[in-house]
Amino acid sequence: MASYKETLIQKRRILYLLLGVFLTTILVFIRLFYLQVVRHKDFSALATSQHWTRSTLLAKRGQIxxxxxxxxxxxxIALNQALDMVFVVPAExxxxxxxxxxxxEILNIEKEKILEMFELGPYYAPIKHKLTEEETKAIEEAKLKGVMVTSEQWRYYPEGELLSQVLGFVDRDGNGKYGIEEVYNNILVGKSGVFKGEKDPSGIPIVFGENFLEPPKDGDNLVLTINRDIQLIVEQxxxxxxxxxxxxxxxxxxxDPNNGAVLAMANYPTFDSNKYEEVNQDSYYVFNNPCVAGEFEPGSVFKIVTMAAGLDSGKIEPEDTFYDTGSKTINGRTITNANEKTYGKVTMTQVLAQSxxxxxxxxxxxxxxxxxYSYIKKFGLGVKTGIDAPYEAFGKVFEPHEVGDHHYATMTFGQGISITPIQLATVASAIANGGNLVQPHLIKKILKEGKNEEVKEYNLIGQVISPATAANLTxxxxxxxxxxxxxxAKIKGYKIAGKTGTAQVPAVSGYDPNKTIGSFVGFAPALDPKFVILVKIDVPRxxxxxxxxxxxxxxxxxxxxLKYFQIPPSE
Structure with missing residues (x-):
């Protein structure tokens, strides 16, 4: 017969066993709760993925x-092109x-570089994009195990360098960078579609299974205001x-001074949007559009703003006279004319003509x-014009209390103030069209789904100067x-209106004596303008x-x- 002590030990063992069974049961229930409740969505999705196949249907990027x-x-001038690429499955x-x-031998790439590419991963290692037809054919005929050829969609610019800084480019991920491609990326890129279908345990689609298709929505096409013929001549x-x-x-x-449509916009140096990856890192600045993003001190071309302010405010008339002594000292600093000339008694018209x-x-x-200052602001200087191009600069305009009298005096002839080329073209357009500030723009219309037109509307920003002032200044x-x-700039048989500007270039201290920027802005025919042209040449040697x-x-x-638009001479 067991002793009391042995009986007590047996009872404890049974108690521990029951406690272990109880705890195990609790843990099993907790695990089941975690798997069936907490992770229900995850496992449901896994089961669904094993039963369903899902494919993303890429949208085509809209054309420009x-x-x-x-x-x-x-x-x-910007479209999509299907080109082959070759990749390898190193494990095979x-x-x-x-x-x-x-x-x-086929791709003209060093053997050692290709061997390095093999190390990029066991299942996918891209070797070369944008294969030529000859390269594709040679690879397929070689029948190399583990080497695959597939088609890719690439952005293609058939005109090469033409309009590159207006257009920008599309990177390898399909994102627009710089220019129109970046500003209108969301409109151009479209929306990807989805195909979802049932498959059997071996992964083969079930022919009569349940399928779901959401077609891709291709990007919209954009029509620019740019005239290709004019752009070609301008760039040349x-x-x-x-x-x-x-x-x-x-x-x-x-x-076009009457509605702000940009007919041509060019910079040099430039680049080829098809070959943006070949641009050296030190030359990335060529991706920017200086017509919009570049600030400069305009020099004497800015005198049209000063003259407009004086005329429109009623403080001067074209034939008012002024006696030029050749120099004027303000706040202890002397201002002179270009080449330190003295003109004596001159009219306001002569002030502009002789600069x-x-x-x-x-x-x-x-x-x-x-x-x-109020007229500088009316002309839209010191703020963005709102043109549909990225990275537009503001320019720099000082308020009267920010700088002294000498600085403001130099601003009247375009030094100590900075503007952008597109701002200056907009100022000239306001003078040309009778005093209205227009919205410069690059998009003429949007073609929804490639056919339905949505014409872009651009309103006049406002009256800057009176028609009488604009006529006198013209x-x-x-x-x-x-x-x-x-x-x-004279052309036989036509009246041309314009203004020159030769500006000093700011340096660390003062201005660089060896550098200038030359510009000219004008319009024609002067009394019934059809176009404004701004030309700027940076630091000629x-x-x-x-x-x-x-x-x-x-x-x-x-x-x-004048010949292209078939404008007859007036004299």
Whole structure:
């Protein structure tokens, strides 16, 4: 018979056993609760994925088009192109050395580099994109194990460098970068679709199973305001001028002054949107569009703003006279005319035609800093124009209380103030069209689903100066071309209005004595303008003045445009 002590030990063992069974049961229930309740969605999704196949159907990116001026036909300048690429499945390659050698011979890539690519992963290692037809054919005929060819969609720009800084490019992930491609990326990219279908345990689709299809929605097409014919001429003339004068670069804008439509926009140097990856990292600045993103001190071309302010405020008239002594000291600092010339008694019209610095300083003294500043703001300077291009700069305009009298005096002839080329083209457009500030823009219309038109509407921003002021200033700008520094813009039989500007370039301290920026902005026919042209040449090496760099380019482009638009001479 068991002793009391042995009986007690047996009872404890049974109790521990029951407790263990109880705890085990609790843990099983907790685990089941976790799997069936907490992780229900996860396992349900896993079961679904094993029973259903799902594919993403990629949308086609919308095209970017230009419209022919005469026929109104649309031509693509950015479209999609299917090109082959080759990749390998390294785990399936039997002889890496031999495979790398064969690929090296076909693709013209070093064998060692291809062997390095094999190490990118066991199941997928891209070797080369954008294969030629010959390369694709050679790879397929080689029948190399583990080497695959597949098709990819790439953005293609059939005109190469043409309009590159306006268009931008599309990166490998399908995202628009810079230019129109970036600004309108969400419209161009479209929306991917989905296909979902049942499959059997071996992964084979069930023919009569339940299927679901949501088709992709392709991106919308964009039609630009750009005229391809004009763009070609503008880029050609700009490149010739920059190379002729060994300049750092240059920009040209052609705009319709009546509605703000940009007909051409070019910069040099530039790049090929198809080959953006070949641009050296030190040259990434070429991706930006200086017409929109580049600020510069305009120099004497800005005198049209000062003159407009003086005329519109009633402080001066075109034939008012002023006696030029050749210099003026303000706050202990002396201002002179270009080349330190003295002109004596001159009219306001002569001040503009001969580009007399002290004449615009005189206008400031007549109207005061507050009135001058108010017109600078009315012309939209110091703020973005709102053009549909990325990274637009503001420019820099000082309020009267921010700087002294000397600084404000230099602003009247375009030093100590910075603007962008598109701002200057917009200012000239306001003078040309009778005083209205227009919204510069690059998009003419959007083609929804490739066919339904959505015409973009752009309203006038507002009246900046009166029609009478615009008319008087236009007559004064005609004198700049006929009797002043803009003489190389003259075209027989036509009235041309314009203004030159040769600006010093700011340095760490003061201005660089060896650098200038030459610009010319004008419109034609002067009394019934059909276009505004801005030309800017940055830091020419052989000449100093805009009349020798920017003005001739304006003249050549204007001559082409008058013929292109079939505008008859008026005299």
């Amino acid at each position: 088009l230009v419209e022919d001026y005469y026929t109104h036909e649309l031509y693509p 390659i039997e002889d890496r050395e031999e495979t790398a050698l064969r690929l090296s 003339k700009l490149k010739e001028a920059v190379e002729k004068h060994r300049a750092d670069g240059g920009s040209v804008i052609v705009m 007399i610095n002290l004449g615009t300083v005189h206008i400031l003294s007549e109207m005061g800093k507050d009135i001058f 007559k004064m700008m005609i004198k700049v071309v006929e009797e002043g520094h803009g003489y190389q 052989d000449v100093v003045w805009a009349e020798s760099t920017a003005v001739p380019v304006f003249g050549e482009i204007a001559d082409f445009l």
